[in-house]
Amino acid sequence: MDLQLVGRKALVTGGTRGIGRAVVETLAAEGATVAFCARDAGAVESAVGELTGAGHDVRGAAVDVADGEALRAWVQGCADELGGIDVVVANVSALAIPGTEENWEASFRTDMLGTVRLVEAALPSLEASDAGAIVTISSVSGREIDFAAGPYGTFKGAIVHYTQGLAHQLAGRVRANTVSPGNVYFPGGVWASIETDNPDLYAHALGLNPTGRMARPDEIARAVTFLASPAASFITGTNLVVDGALTRGVQL
16 A cells, blocks of 8 residues: 655654654655654664664654743754655653652643644644644553553543544644554563563553553554555544554444
Protein backbone atom coordinates (compact mmCIF):
# COMPACT_ATOMS: atom_id res chain seq x y z
CA MET A 1 0.00 0.00 0.00
CA ASP A 2 1.25 3.46 -0.92
CA LEU A 3 0.81 5.64 2.16
CA GLN A 4 1.34 8.77 0.01
CA LEU A 5 3.81 10.25 2.48
CA VAL A 6 6.61 11.01 0.02
CA GLY A 7 7.41 14.70 0.26
CA ARG A 8 5.16 15.28 3.28
CA LYS A 9 6.45 17.24 6.27
CA ALA A 10 5.95 15.84 9.76
CA LEU A 11 6.69 16.99 13.31
CA VAL A 12 7.17 14.51 16.16
CA THR A 13 7.71 15.35 19.82
CA GLY A 14 9.87 13.06 21.92
CA GLY A 15 11.62 11.60 18.89
CA THR A 16 14.88 10.24 20.29
CA ARG A 17 13.73 7.00 21.92
CA GLY A 18 10.95 4.47 22.20
CA ILE A 19 7.71 5.08 20.32
CA GLY A 20 8.73 8.57 19.21
CA ARG A 21 12.01 7.40 17.69
CA ALA A 22 10.21 4.57 15.91
CA VAL A 23 7.61 7.01 14.55
CA VAL A 24 10.36 9.28 13.19
CA GLU A 25 12.05 6.32 11.51
CA THR A 26 8.83 4.93 10.05
CA LEU A 27 7.58 8.27 8.69
CA ALA A 28 10.99 8.98 7.20
CA ALA A 29 11.19 5.51 5.66
CA GLU A 30 7.90 6.27 3.91
CA GLY A 31 9.46 9.36 2.32
CA ALA A 32 8.40 12.11 4.72
CA THR A 33 10.71 14.86 5.91
CA VAL A 34 10.60 14.68 9.70
CA ALA A 35 11.49 17.28 12.31
CA PHE A 36 11.56 16.02 15.88
CA CYS A 37 12.38 17.35 19.30
CA ALA A 38 13.37 16.05 22.72
CA ARG A 39 14.77 17.60 25.89
CA ASP A 40 18.25 16.02 25.76
CA ALA A 41 20.41 17.89 23.24
CA GLY A 42 22.98 15.09 23.16
CA ALA A 43 20.34 12.47 22.42
CA VAL A 44 18.91 14.69 19.67
CA GLU A 45 22.32 15.12 18.05
CA SER A 46 22.99 11.39 18.23
CA ALA A 47 19.59 10.49 16.75
CA VAL A 48 19.97 12.97 13.91
CA GLY A 49 23.37 11.50 13.07
CA GLU A 50 22.08 7.94 13.07
CA LEU A 51 18.96 8.71 11.06
CA THR A 52 20.64 10.88 8.45
CA GLY A 53 23.37 8.26 8.21
CA ALA A 54 20.64 5.77 7.33
CA GLY A 55 19.53 8.04 4.49
CA HIS A 56 16.54 9.69 6.15
CA ASP A 57 15.62 13.36 5.75
CA VAL A 58 15.33 14.45 9.39
CA ARG A 59 16.26 17.32 11.63
CA GLY A 60 16.13 17.59 15.41
CA ALA A 61 16.08 20.20 18.14
CA ALA A 62 16.38 20.25 21.92
CA VAL A 63 12.96 21.43 23.15
CA ASP A 64 11.06 20.84 26.39
CA VAL A 65 7.38 20.62 25.39
CA ALA A 66 6.42 21.87 28.86
CA ASP A 67 7.96 25.23 27.84
CA GLY A 68 5.14 26.74 25.80
CA GLU A 69 7.18 29.54 24.22
CA ALA A 70 9.99 27.19 23.20
CA LEU A 71 7.51 24.70 21.74
CA ARG A 72 5.67 27.35 19.73
CA ALA A 73 8.96 28.78 18.45
CA TRP A 74 10.11 25.33 17.35
CA VAL A 75 6.87 24.62 15.49
CA GLN A 76 6.97 27.98 13.70
CA GLY A 77 10.63 27.52 12.84
CA CYS A 78 9.93 24.08 11.38
CA ALA A 79 7.00 25.40 9.34
CA ASP A 80 9.23 28.13 7.92
CA GLU A 81 12.17 25.84 7.21
CA LEU A 82 10.14 22.99 5.73
CA GLY A 83 7.69 25.16 3.84
CA GLY A 84 4.67 23.89 5.74
CA ILE A 85 3.51 21.06 8.00
CA ASP A 86 1.30 18.13 6.98
CA VAL A 87 1.49 15.95 10.11
CA VAL A 88 2.03 16.44 13.83
CA VAL A 89 2.51 13.57 16.28
CA ALA A 90 2.17 14.49 19.97
CA ASN A 91 4.12 11.79 21.74
CA VAL A 92 5.80 13.20 24.86
CA SER A 93 4.69 12.15 28.35
CA ALA A 94 5.98 12.99 31.80
CA LEU A 95 5.29 9.33 32.73
CA ALA A 96 4.17 10.59 36.13
CA ILE A 97 2.34 7.76 37.88
CA PRO A 98 2.24 8.27 41.69
CA GLY A 99 -0.47 10.74 42.65
CA THR A 100 1.66 13.50 44.12
CA GLU A 101 0.80 17.13 43.46
CA GLU A 102 4.08 17.50 41.60
CA ASN A 103 3.14 14.63 39.28
CA TRP A 104 -0.30 16.10 38.60
CA GLU A 105 1.33 19.38 37.63
CA ALA A 106 4.00 17.68 35.51
CA SER A 107 1.40 15.59 33.67
CA PHE A 108 -0.75 18.62 32.98
CA ARG A 109 2.16 20.69 31.64
CA THR A 110 3.79 17.94 29.59
CA ASP A 111 1.10 15.47 28.52
CA MET A 112 -1.90 17.79 28.22
CA LEU A 113 -0.59 21.28 27.54
CA GLY A 114 2.29 19.89 25.49
CA THR A 115 -0.26 18.29 23.19
CA VAL A 116 -2.60 21.29 23.06
CA ARG A 117 0.19 23.79 22.41
CA LEU A 118 1.72 21.63 19.68
CA VAL A 119 -1.61 21.37 17.89
CA GLU A 120 -2.47 25.04 18.24
CA ALA A 121 0.94 26.17 17.00
CA ALA A 122 0.80 23.83 14.00
CA LEU A 123 -2.87 24.34 13.12
CA PRO A 124 -2.46 27.17 10.59
CA SER A 125 0.03 25.05 8.64
CA LEU A 126 -2.09 21.91 8.97
CA GLU A 127 -5.14 23.72 7.65
CA ALA A 128 -3.12 25.00 4.70
CA SER A 129 -2.13 21.42 3.82
CA ASP A 130 -4.25 19.24 1.57
CA ALA A 131 -3.69 16.33 3.95
CA GLY A 132 -3.33 17.79 7.44
CA ALA A 133 -3.27 15.15 10.16
CA ILE A 134 -2.89 15.11 13.93
CA VAL A 135 -2.00 11.94 15.82
CA THR A 136 -1.85 12.00 19.61
CA ILE A 137 -0.37 9.22 21.71
CA SER A 138 -2.54 8.17 24.64
CA SER A 139 -2.45 4.82 26.45
CA VAL A 140 -4.68 1.97 27.49
CA SER A 141 -4.32 3.53 30.95
CA GLY A 142 -6.56 6.32 29.68
CA ARG A 143 -9.23 3.79 28.77
CA GLU A 144 -9.44 1.61 31.85
CA ILE A 145 -8.34 1.70 35.47
CA ASP A 146 -4.94 0.11 36.10
CA PHE A 147 -1.88 0.77 38.25
CA ALA A 148 -1.39 4.13 36.46
CA ALA A 149 -4.86 5.46 37.30
CA GLY A 150 -3.53 8.70 38.82
CA PRO A 151 -2.04 11.60 36.86
CA TYR A 152 -0.81 9.49 33.95
CA GLY A 153 -4.06 7.67 33.23
CA THR A 154 -6.22 10.72 33.87
CA PHE A 155 -4.44 12.93 31.35
CA LYS A 156 -4.12 10.12 28.82
CA GLY A 157 -7.91 9.84 28.96
CA ALA A 158 -8.20 13.60 28.54
CA ILE A 159 -6.00 13.47 25.45
CA VAL A 160 -8.43 11.06 23.78
CA HIS A 161 -11.33 13.39 24.58
CA TYR A 162 -9.41 16.42 23.31
CA THR A 163 -8.44 14.68 20.08
CA GLN A 164 -11.94 13.49 19.30
CA GLY A 165 -13.16 17.02 19.89
CA LEU A 166 -10.60 18.26 17.38
CA ALA A 167 -11.80 15.71 14.84
CA HIS A 168 -15.31 17.16 14.96
CA GLN A 169 -14.21 20.79 15.06
CA LEU A 170 -11.80 20.37 12.14
CA ALA A 171 -13.79 17.85 10.08
CA GLY A 172 -13.16 18.27 6.39
CA ARG A 173 -10.03 20.33 7.05
CA VAL A 174 -7.67 18.38 9.34
CA ARG A 175 -7.96 14.81 10.59
CA ALA A 176 -7.28 13.99 14.27
CA ASN A 177 -6.81 10.51 15.72
CA THR A 178 -5.31 8.89 18.80
CA VAL A 179 -3.21 5.75 19.20
CA SER A 180 -3.45 4.06 22.60
CA PRO A 181 -0.62 1.58 23.10
CA GLY A 182 -0.53 -1.14 25.68
CA ASN A 183 2.75 -1.94 27.43
CA VAL A 184 5.72 -1.20 25.17
CA TYR A 185 9.15 -2.64 25.92
CA PHE A 186 12.45 -1.25 24.67
CA PRO A 187 15.95 -0.99 26.16
CA GLY A 188 16.15 2.03 28.44
CA GLY A 189 12.37 2.35 28.58
CA VAL A 190 10.08 2.34 31.58
CA TRP A 191 9.26 -1.37 31.37
CA ALA A 192 12.94 -2.29 31.09
CA SER A 193 13.49 -0.34 34.30
CA ILE A 194 10.52 -2.01 35.98
CA GLU A 195 11.82 -5.41 34.90
CA THR A 196 14.98 -4.70 36.89
CA ASP A 197 13.64 -2.64 39.79
CA ASN A 198 10.21 -4.20 40.34
CA PRO A 199 10.22 -7.70 38.85
CA ASP A 200 6.91 -8.61 40.52
CA LEU A 201 5.08 -5.77 38.78
CA TYR A 202 6.79 -6.62 35.50
CA ALA A 203 5.78 -10.27 35.75
CA HIS A 204 2.22 -9.29 36.66
CA ALA A 205 1.93 -6.88 33.70
CA LEU A 206 3.43 -9.40 31.30
CA GLY A 207 1.06 -12.09 32.54
CA LEU A 208 -2.00 -9.94 31.79
CA ASN A 209 -1.34 -9.94 28.06
CA PRO A 210 -2.63 -13.06 26.28
CA THR A 211 0.06 -12.71 23.61
CA GLY A 212 2.66 -13.37 26.31
CA ARG A 213 4.73 -10.32 25.43
CA MET A 214 4.79 -6.53 25.31
CA ALA A 215 4.73 -4.45 22.14
CA ARG A 216 7.78 -3.22 20.28
CA PRO A 217 7.98 0.51 19.45
CA ASP A 218 7.89 -0.19 15.71
CA GLU A 219 4.54 -1.96 16.09
CA ILE A 220 3.04 1.20 17.55
CA ALA A 221 4.82 3.41 15.02
CA ARG A 222 3.24 1.62 12.06
CA ALA A 223 -0.23 2.36 13.44
CA VAL A 224 0.71 6.01 13.97
CA THR A 225 2.17 6.31 10.49
CA PHE A 226 -0.91 4.87 8.81
CA LEU A 227 -3.25 7.24 10.67
CA ALA A 228 -0.94 10.15 9.82
CA SER A 229 -0.93 9.30 6.14
CA PRO A 230 -3.25 10.36 3.31
CA ALA A 231 -4.04 6.65 2.93
CA ALA A 232 -6.22 7.05 6.05
CA SER A 233 -8.09 9.96 4.47
CA PHE A 234 -11.54 9.09 5.90
CA ILE A 235 -10.37 8.07 9.37
CA THR A 236 -10.78 10.82 11.95
CA GLY A 237 -11.96 10.86 15.56
CA THR A 238 -10.68 7.32 16.13
CA ASN A 239 -8.84 5.97 19.17
CA LEU A 240 -6.83 3.05 17.81
CA VAL A 241 -5.93 0.64 20.62
CA VAL A 242 -2.71 -1.28 19.91
CA ASP A 243 -2.32 -3.58 22.89
CA GLY A 244 -2.20 -7.23 21.83
CA ALA A 245 -5.64 -7.85 23.42
CA LEU A 246 -4.42 -6.61 26.81
CA THR A 247 -7.59 -4.64 27.55
CA ARG A 248 -10.93 -6.41 27.76
CA GLY A 249 -13.44 -3.57 27.56
CA VAL A 250 -15.57 -3.32 24.44
CA GLN A 251 -14.86 -0.05 22.61
CA LEU A 252 -18.22 1.09 21.26
